[in-house]
Amino acid sequence: MTHWLKNRLRKLYPSLAALLLGILLTFAFAPYEIFPFAILAPAGLIGLWLGVSPKRAFWRGFLFGIGLFGAGVYWVYISIHDIGDVEIILSLIITAGMVAFLALYPAAVGWILNRFFPNDTATKILCACPAIWIFSEWFRTFLFTGFPWLFLGYSQTNSPLRGYAPIFSVYGVSLAVMMSSALLVYAVIRYRQKSYFRVYLSLFIMAMIWTVGGMLCHIQWTQPTGKPVSVALVQGNIEQSLKWSPEHLQLSIDTYTQLTDPLWGKENIIIWPEAAIPLPLPNASELINALDEKATSSGSALILGIPIHAETNGYWNTIVSVGKNKNVYIKRHLVPFGEYTPFYDTFSSTFNFLNIPLSNTVAGKPDQGTINIGNNKILASICYEIAFPTVAYSKDPTVGMLLSVTNDAWFGKSNAREQHLQMAQMRALELARPVLFVANDGITAIIRSDGTVESAAPQRKAFVLTGTIQPMNGLTPWMRYGTDPVLSIIIGLLAISIYANRKAKRKLNSKK
Numbered sequence: 001m002t003h004w005l006k007n008r009l010r011k012l013y014p015s016l017a018a019l020l021l022g023i024l025l026t027f028a029f030a031p032y033e034i035f036p037f038a039i040l041a042p043a044g045l046i047g048l049w050l051g052v053s054p055k056r057a058f059w060r061g062f063l064f065g066i067g068l069f070g071a072g073v074y075w076v077y078i079s080i081h082d083i084g085d086v087e088i089i090l091s092l093i094i095t096a097g098m099v100a101f102l103a104l105y106p107a108a109v110g111w112i113l114n115r116f117f118p119n120d121t122a123t124k125i126l127c128a129c130p131a132i133w134i135f136s137e138w139f140r141t142f143l144f145t146g147f148p149w150l151f152l153g154y155s156q157t158n159s160p161l162r163g164y165a166p167i168f169s170v171y172g173v174s175l176a177v178m179m180s181s182a183l184l185v186y187a188v189i190r191y192r193q194k195s196y197f198r199v200y201l202s203l204f205i206m207a208m209i210w211t212v213g214g215m216l217c218h219i220q221w222t223q224p225t226g227k228p229v230s231v232a233l234v235q236g237n238i239e240q241s242l243k244w245s246p247e248h249l250q251l252s253i254d255t256y257t258q259l260t261d262p263l264w265g266k267e268n269i270i271i272w273p274e275a276a277i278p279l280p281l282p283n284a285s286e287l288i289n290a291l292d293e294k295a296t297s298s299g300s301a302l303i304l305g306i307p308i309h310a311e312t313n314g315y316w317n318t319i320v321s322v323g324k325n326k327n328v329y330i331k332r333h334l335v336p337f338g339e340y341t342p343f344y345d346t347f348s349s350t351f352n353f354l355n356i357p358l359s360n361t362v363a364g365k366p367d368q369g370t371i372n373i374g375n376n377k378i379l380a381s382i383c384y385e386i387a388f389p390t391v392a393y394s395k396d397p398t399v400g401m402l403l404s405v406t407n408d409a410w411f412g413k414s415n416a417r418e419q420h421l422q423m424a425q426m427r428a429l430e431l432a433r434p435v436l437f438v439a440n441d442g443i444t445a446i447i448r449s450d451g452t453v454e455s456a457a458p459q460r461k462a463f464v465l466t467g468t469i470q471p472m473n474g475l476t477p478w479m480r481y482g483t484d485p486v487l488s489i490i491i492g493l494l495a496i497s498i499y500a501n502r503k504a505k506r507k508l509n510s511k512k
Helices: 002-026 037-049 054-072 075-083 088-116 122-140 152-156 160-192 196-216 246-263 281-298 344-354 383-387 416-431 477-481 484-511
Strands: 229-235 269-271 301-309 315-322 327-330 371-373 376-382 399-406 435-439 445-447 453-456 463-469
Touching: 002 037, 002 054, 037 054, 037 088, 037 122, 037 152, 037 160, 054 088, 075 088, 088 122, 122 160, 122 484, 152 160, 152 416, 160 196, 160 416, 160 477, 160 484, 229 246, 229 435, 229 445, 246 463, 281 301, 281 315, 301 371, 301 399, 315 371, 315 376, 327 371, 376 383, 383 399, 383 416, 399 416, 416 435, 416 445, 416 453, 416 477, 445 463, 453 463, 477 484
Parallel strands: 229 269, 269 301, 376 399, 399 435
Antiparallel strands: 229 463, 301 315, 315 327, 371 376, 435 445, 445 453
16 A cells, blocks of 8 residues: 555656646746746756656646646736625636636647657757747737736846847747756756766857847847936825725825826826726816816826727727827727626626626727827837737837836735736837836836836835936837747747657658
8 A cells, every 4th residue: 555655646746846846937927036947947847748648748737837827827816806806716716717728838838849749859858849838928929819927038037038038029038048948958868868068068058048148138229319208107006996986086086186286397297007087088078178287387298097988889998198299099908807808799698697797998999109298209008918019019219118007906915016017127128118117006117228127116005206217219129020030930940840850750760
């Protein structure tokens, strides 16, 4: 009996290791930012994938994903239950279902890798594995509207590998991470085989990836343009439970107007967060007109979040600016179930039976202009959009800065706020432009064009964050070429792997 139990436990060790490695990887991201874990955790998973069947590789990848997304996006439960007021059991089911679905991505990588590249060759480890992993991240950006949370590259906003972001975006940084993991695994394998030359070569190539990334950090891809702009980011700290309550509407209006009164004429641009006024624009016309008059007379511009009645049924989630320049930006990429309900027409009776709160937000047009304040062009995004490298993106060299307004109160007291801010830092790196990140109750921050956080407001506190930012212009390689270069590299790595795999098969068949 003891012998049987030991054997069973021994068989469980790899599965447990995969789960723990997934949990370990979450510590590479904000707020912990222990970025070497993003190398070690995937390296451990690659090791667990070697020498096993596709089915077992799938299972180990799935458990890795359960650990990663279970520990990394647990805040979904907070958003659904604590804030969304959905029943506990249903909230747990939805959260577990989402985690399980996301875990299918690393599971699929393991299955594809071992199904089509069964032999543990150098090309399988160094070419096929990184290429398939990065392809899965790219695919996750779009499938079912996408969920680009916890890409490997996001963990490197404070490491030398961030230097690849202006060229290849977060996908290229993820590729550099995964290549480092693969090289580490290959070095260990060759060390066990006492092939020391290949050990040194692998470590040398890995060192070169990091050295080149560090050198790229010192390249200034964009140039300052115009005069520095003084900004004031207003964080009202309105509790989510009160924000949309008609009885507390005046609380939001009074809080933001009082915090803003001392700023008129002192700051070039004043910014309120997403849905700072929780009232449709036509219903708030008197307030907006008053703010417009103050902005025009003082010379300050005010940018704020407010819903607007859509041309069809429902609402637009928008940013508007008042003062000398009047602009409107409508959110394009909506949050599934948070802002719209996928497949509602098909499953309407089910949603009604489960009593899931539904939203009727309508998406804006894909191609929208910038918010123009004086000579400054601002590339705007709302909340979830800043997480998408292909949404918070422009080929316009005259865009001076990025803006993201959000209401991260939906995340409660979780790590999601820091993760969200970290993704905004990656957008700053990709476009080499400063980012103004304005939240209802935190984290409100000013991010430099090199991706570092210049200043941040304390969380869950009414606060006005002031500062001066320098608009930039020019094109980074990422802005110029988009995903074409990194996808070409992935295709090239896969082509090398397929060629080497077929060559090995022909060689084996000839011996028979």
